[in-house]
Amino acid sequence: MNNEAYGTHLGKIKSSEPSIAPIDSGHNFDEHETLLLKPKIQEPPPSWLAWCDRNSKPVKRARPREIRKLTPWQKSGPMTIRDWKHFGAWAAFRARPKNPKLQRPAKPFCAAKYLPCALKKRQLEEDELRERMLLLAKPRKITEKYNTPDRPPAYSPAIFWGRPPHRDPGRPFQPPHVPDCFPTDELEADFWAQLRFPVRPAALLGKITPRIQSLAKPRVYPPTPHCPVPEKVLHPLDVPPPPRRKFTNRGWRMHQIRLLYLSKPVFRSDMRFFYCNV
Template sequence: MWPPQRSSSSKAWCVRNAQPKPIYVAPFKTEPTRWQRPGPMNLDDWVNFYKWCQVNAVPIERPPIPRVNAPPPTYEGIPSMQNPPKPVGGWTRCESGGSAKNKENQDIFCRLSKPRWHRAKYQPPPKELFPYRPRLAYQPCPRPESGRPADKPKVPCCFQHEDVEAEFWATVRFPVSKSACKTMPSRKDCELSKPKTMPPKPHCPLPPELLDVPLKRTKMSPLQWRAHLRRLKFLSQPSERMLADLPCFCDRW
């Protein structure tokens, strides 16, 4: 079966939409209205324009509106205040408690606000007492040491001279803790108290056989060998400064 042939309109649509999208798009130009004129204005047009502005574009000067202060309101001017309502004597709504319907609603609210099942207040059980506490480890209980922390020294507000201030801070003494006098420093404390040495001590000791044995030489790659030859050639040449200091014997030959 032969495929259906496309009509001329569909073929034209395909040809029109198969073209590449143009990069430059012409800007849209608005056509002048019937009030506009194409091209620049001439001298007569400008004269007519300024005449029109002097008539229609000038602000209108209106006379100021006089302000009249209105008189204060009186009972005669307000009809609702001519006969004010008289207060009802004897009782008020607050004293009477409202109507019967409000009382009924209040009773319903009070009944609904109460819990359906009443329970007594929770009373926690008394704490268990342990009168006997045996000391399993025969060591003194940890207690805060008396005199610690030490009181801050009383520093005067100002010093007359730098030597006086230096002497004051040199003679300041703090009480030493008794436990500090009895304690024994650990090996790490002694190591940290010493000044830092360079090079630093390695974390893990190195084996003694690797200290004297030189490192194993590796074979150069072709790129490394060419760079090595290039360096040797450059280092074998004499210095330009030394060549400049030598006398020139070119004229003798």
């Protein structure tokens, strides 16, 4: 039947037979074997629970609002024209800067009447005071007008060593006169093209000296040494390590110290040299 029902519409028909086997009477549980559920006894809450509930809530601090006290010129609403007039009259008198009167300096204490501090000041008349002022305004010593001496010109070169500077009366010469403006560019170009600077005959006879020629050359930095400078010989401990990874900086230094120690001669006593090598 199963083979016939496979793959047909009979395979979907529900059967009346139970799919679960009937319960045997041997599997019945006795009443004394049933599990009795005991009710849970409510334990008292721990002591720290109330402390946590109390301290876990945010602190509510009482912040009383300060009542603002208004000045006589502050009102809750806008000021009226009468209030503004009253305020303007008050500010015109009260808001101005004060001009305090300068206090006179206190009279210095004088120990006796015969001292200069006790003498009264002499009151001079107006004419006498004016004559006194004119007398004090005159200089005590009147000096004559200072005449500047004839100074040599700015160009005074020392032509020969050991001799005083040579005063050239033609130096410094006056520059040529150049007009302030030119009507056209062509006139300006012609002016500069035809301008010739006069050459003095004494300048054509001048000869340059080796000293002036050496000073005219630009200075070279660094200066060329007159003899070759030998390379600096480094100390064995200052020699950098070779470009390899066999030594560290500290290992290379210790290696150099070891080589210096081994390169020194061995000093032995004379008795050991003569008698121990037999």
